[in-house]
Amino acid sequence: MAISEAEAVVMDVLWREAPRSAEEILAEVGPAQNWQEGTVKSLLNRLLRKKAVHAERDGRRYLYTPLLKREQYVQQESKGLLDRLFGGRVAPLVAHFSEQRKLSKKDIAELRKLLQELDDNEH
Amino acid sequence: MAISEAEAVVMDVLWREAPRSAEEILAEVGPAQNWQEGTVKSLLNRLLRKKAVHAERDGRRYLYTPLLKREQYVQQESKGLLDRLFGGRVAPLVAHFSEQRKLSKKDIAELRKLLQELDDNEH
DNA sequence: CGTCATCATTTACGCGTGTAAACATAATAT
DNA sequence: ATATTATGTTTACACGCGTAAATGATGACG
Structure with a gap:
């Protein structure tokens, strides 16, 4: 299943640097997005279910790493648009x-x- | 509100030629999309609500014309992608x-x- | 140990979407 | 005038999304 726009925001953080904890992600993205903890956690869990990120335990918390590569994502998205709107050219x-x-x-x-x-x- | 992907398929038909009746739209798009009548009608109604098409009575039926221009739609979509994925460049x-x-x-x-x-x- | 703080997981809820069945209405044919 | 047909309108329903509250688990602290 495709990853949604809000999920992509989280991925972006991880693409810039990984692994990262939920807290770090929140710190980076919360203010701009006006999200709070629960929101980020949910998004992370959906990304886990979609196998777009991997989580590894680090003491009491988890550190998240992207599995889906940015390049793959960009590829899908831009090919989609290109095909839909410009006949693939x-x-x-x-x-x-x-x-x-x-x-x-x-x-x-x-x-x-x-x-x-x-x-x-x-x- | 933004127009969805399925709705865009209907718009595409109208962009190619308008005005058209629901039946004509179905004929053009039904086979490829595996949609049936109700589906197309619903999409048309949502497009009406979103003011993306206009309907004018023609005897017992309606003829639909796009209000949203293809160019506008393409503009929105591609600017979105460009900004999200390529820093707008x-x-x-x-x-x-x-x-x-x-x-x-x-x-x-x-x-x-x-x-x-x-x-x-x-x- | 039991309580508190810290994370993560589960559950929730309203909204748009994709898809279509059910229902309403008006024109047509008998 | 009534039954049938052609159209459009309403309602439905499951699912993903955005957002978050509630709940659960686990380690820290007294």
Whole structure:
């Protein structure tokens, strides 16, 4: 089963650094999200059930480690969107952002570099 | 409130051509989705409640027209993903697909053209 | 030891979703 | 006018999600 948006927030914390205790996760995410303890614990348990994290005992508490890799998650999410909205093709997506004027200078420079590299590798 | 995935399938039909009756929508989407009449009707009603479509009477039935534009929807969805996963920047997203080897020849050609155009417009 | 504090686990509850059956209504055919 | 058909509207129900309170377990402290 797919991991939900709130769950992804928790995963994000673990992707930045792991293993972490529930308390640490709460400290990092609670203020911004306005969550309290129970909420984080529930999310962690659902992530456990979904096998997205692993828990190992550390004295009285648990330390959580991600099992699902960020790269996998990003992959699923972005492929989903790409398929649903852009017929699975990347160029139309970029064109969309271009029309929306969402391409920064930096984006453009990086894209150019990226294409250059693709060129180079293509002996 | 946001429109759900199933609802988006119905919108897609209407975006391709509108106005359409519930029956026509069912005909187009039922087989692929394995939906039956009630399902489509419910989705249409929820879309009405969300003001995403408009219904106008046509004899005994209604004809539905999208109010929410496809462009708006695409915008919301893709901005959401971009912000959540790529810090709001387009280049990392493309880089991601590049690493996944999801860039087709055609994509690359089109991207190149796109960048070229951006260049040209930049007197 | 028994009590308190600290964690984790279970249970709860309202809400949206996916899916559809049941019901209402109006037009049509007999 | 009535029975039938075509449509739309209401209601239903299980499930996941966001959020958290209640409960349970375990180690620390007096």
